[in-house]
Amino acid sequence: MEPIVFIPGLLCTEVLFAPQLGAFSDHPVMVADHRSHDSMAAIANGILEAAPERFAVVGLSMGGYIALELMRQASERVSRLALLNTLARPDTPEQTEHRERLIALAEDGKFDRVAPTLFPKFVAPDRVEDETLRETVEEMARDTGPETFVRQQRAIIARIDQRPNLSAITCPTLVLAGELDQLMPVEVVREIHEGIPASRFEYLPGCGHLSTLEQPEETIRILKDWIAR
Secondary structure, three states, rough: OOOEEEOOOOOHOOOHHHHHHHHHHOOOOOEEEOOOOOOOOHHHHHHHHHOOEEEEEEEEOHHHHHHHHHHHHHHEEEEEEEEEOOOOOOOOHHHHHHHHHHHHHHHOOOOOHHHHHHHHHHOOOOHHHOOHHHHHHHHHHHHHHHHHHHHHHHHHHHHOOOOOHHHHOOOOOEEEEEEEOOOOOHHHHHHHHHOOOEEEEEEEEOOOOHHHOHHHHHHHHHHHHHHHH
16 A cells, blocks of 8 residues: 655644544555654755655644655655645745744743644634633644743745746645645645646535644545545
């Protein structure tokens, strides 16, 4: 079976993909480590060193940024690509300013405020009161820790504009957006699909940013179809 490398998002661990890891237990799977470096290039290089010679990639949010960097560095090793709730653009000044405020909280000993601050943007509006989902997000944040969070944010801030590189991607590619994703609006995610000739676009009605946790079964269905093509 085709190996699959799952790449979590900012502040996320393998728990982000828990339903999907179970659904793809018949495949060799690896959850990428994006905790040790503060640049996209270094994170991608570390994943390439640990990954099988050829593999499929599933990246959500920051995981999508890393997946695009993997394609830039070693596209010949990626058999197929799934980009969930992510974008190819660089940070805007406003986004960077917000990230710097969160970094300041983490470095000032107030990391416990970060996940509660982000949670309402991570999920669809009707899931904000979902305590199980909230606890999952906060658990992943605690397991990530402030030092890793700062490194991840530094990598995100410094990432390059990947839009000029999209047309070079030729492997079967899935691009998925959530209707109610406040961080990655549908039109911004769709921009990736429009830039990759071999891609197909999927849309999850009523879904926020964390598609793998908010709509796990539907996400699995879409990924199963993607891996079978």
